[in-house]
Amino acid sequence: MHRLLGLSALLAACQQPQIGSDFLDDLREQGYREFARAPGWETPRAPAQGGPHGPFVDIYMNDTVEEVFAAGDPLDAWPDGSLIVKDGWNDENGDSLKFVAAMEKRDDKWFWAEYRGNDEVVAEGIEHSTCAGCHSAGSDSVRAFALPR
Numbered sequence: 532m533h534r535l536l537g538l539s540a541l542l543a544a545c546q547q548p549q550i551g552s553d554f555l556d557d558l559r560e561q562g563y564r565e566f567a568r569a570p571g572w573e574t575p576r577a578p579a580q581g582g583p584h585g586p587f588v589d590i591y592m593n594d595t596v597e598e599v600f601a602a603g604d605p606l607d608a609w610p611d612g613s614l615i616v617k618d619g620w621n622d623e624n625g626d627s628l629k630f631v632a633a634m635e636k637r638d639d640k641w642f643w644a645e646y647r648g649n650d651e652v653v654a655e656g657i658e659h660s661t662c663a664g665c666h667s668a669g670s671d672s673v674r675a676f677a678l679p680r
C-alpha cells in the first residue's frame with residue numbers, strides 16, 4: 532500500500548508542468564532582449580504575421596545571424612550557433628508575456644524551445660516535431676525573414 536501511494540505521488544509529480552529550464556535561464560543570461568532586432572522586425576512589438584506565438588512579437592537575432600546580413604553573401608542555410616529568439620506578447624505595450632520561443636542551430640540541426648509567460652516549458656528539443664513541421668515552410672526554417680540570396 533505504502534509503495535502504491537509512493538508510485539501515485541511520483542506519477543502526479545510527473546504530470547506537473549515543468550516550470551523553468553536551463554536553456555531559458557541561458558537565454559536570459561545572454562540578455563537576448565539586447566540582441567539586434569531581426570530584419571523587418573525593427574519596430575517593437577510588430578504585429579505577428581499570423582504565427583501562433585502571440586498577437587504582438589519582438590524578434591531578436593544573435594551575432595551569428597547578424598554577421599550573415601553584414602556579410603550579405605548568398606547562403607543556403609543559417610550557420611551553426613545561429614540563435615533567434617522571439618517574445619510573443621498579449622498586448623501592444625509588452626506588459627503581458629504570452630510566450631518566449633527560440634531556435635538555435637546545433638550541428639546543422641535546429642534546437643527548438645518555447646515557454647509560456649510563467650516559464651512553463653511548452654517544447655524543447657532538436658527537430659521538435661511541433662515546431663519543425665510549420666517552420667519547414669521558412670527560409671531554412673526561419674519564417675519571419677530570409678537568408679541572403
Ligand code: HEC
Binds near residue numbers: 662674
Ligand atoms: C502553425 C505554424 C507554426 C508553428 C507550429 C510554430 N511556429 Fe514559430 N513561427 C511561425 C510564423 C508564421 C512565424 C513568423 C513570425 C510571426 O508571424 O509571428 C514564426 C516565428 C518563430 C520564431 C522567430 C524566427 C522565425 O522563424 O521566424 C521562432 C524562434 C519560433 N517561431 C519558434 C517556434 C517554436 C519553438 C515552435 C514550437 C514550439 C514554433 N515556432 C511553432 C509559425 C509557427
